[in-house]
Amino acid sequence: MREITLHILDIAANSISAGARNIFISIIGNHKDDTLEITISDDGKGMTPEMVAIVTDPFTTTRTERNVGLGIPLLKAAAEACNGWFNISSELGKGTKVQVGFQLSHIDRMPLGDVPSTLLGLLIGTPEVHWTFRVKNDEKEFYFDDTELKRELGGDCLSEPEVIRYVRELFTEEIDALALN
Numbered sequence: 001m002r003e004i005t006l007h008i009l010d011i012a013a014n015s016i017s018a019g020a021r022n023i024f025i026s027i028i029g030n031h032k033d034d035t036l037e038i039t040i041s042d043d044g045k046g047m048t049p050e051m052v053a054i055v056t057d058p059f060t061t062t063r064t065e066r067n068v069g070l071g072i073p074l075l076k077a078a079a080e081a082c083n084g085w086f087n088i089s090s091e092l093g094k095g096t097k098v099q100v101g102f103q104l105s106h107i108d109r110m111p112l113g114d115v116p117s118t119l120l121g122l123l124i125g126t127p128e129v130h131w132t133f134r135v136k137n138d139e140k141e142f143y144f145d146d147t148e149l150k151r152e153l154g155g156d157c158l159s160e161p162e163v164i165r166y167v168r169e170l171f172t173e174e175i176d177a178l179a180l181n
Helices: 005-019 049-054 073-082 117-127 148-151 159-176
Strands: 022-030 035-042 085-093 095-103 128-139 140-145
Touching: 005 022, 005 035, 005 073, 005 117, 022 117, 049 085, 073 085, 073 117, 117 128, 117 159, 128 159, 140 159
Parallel strands: 022 128
Antiparallel strands: 022 035, 035 095, 085 095, 128 140
């Protein structure tokens, strides 16, 4: 994967497959500490301690269509190649939390990618999930909880063109103003 947002999509897809109803995504850049930290947490079915211990092995997957799972191992390797770190914690029946950090200025750090479009795609593509997004760069922050939007729209209107346009403009304006890349 060439962008961090593709990894975010992959982990979020894992959360959705695990039956998560609530997913939180946090992207925090800190120039003073020279870090970029990503957190994705969910309330899905979770994993056993044994699965958590082997989930970073590329030949471990719960999918039946192939016997390799490269998303998490590639994310871990990308972070560690950039003086970063990777952590996954999970509790069966409670959910999973993936945290990854990169050295922000590292020459080999992959680009962050298109955060507004990534978050918009998750929101629009899975309206049954309660999404919370936090994007922060130093002291500036954008926080979005879809609860109010869904309440105002009556639930199933997220795919309406006017709503997509509104949310895209909101995400683009607010996130681009953070200049996180």
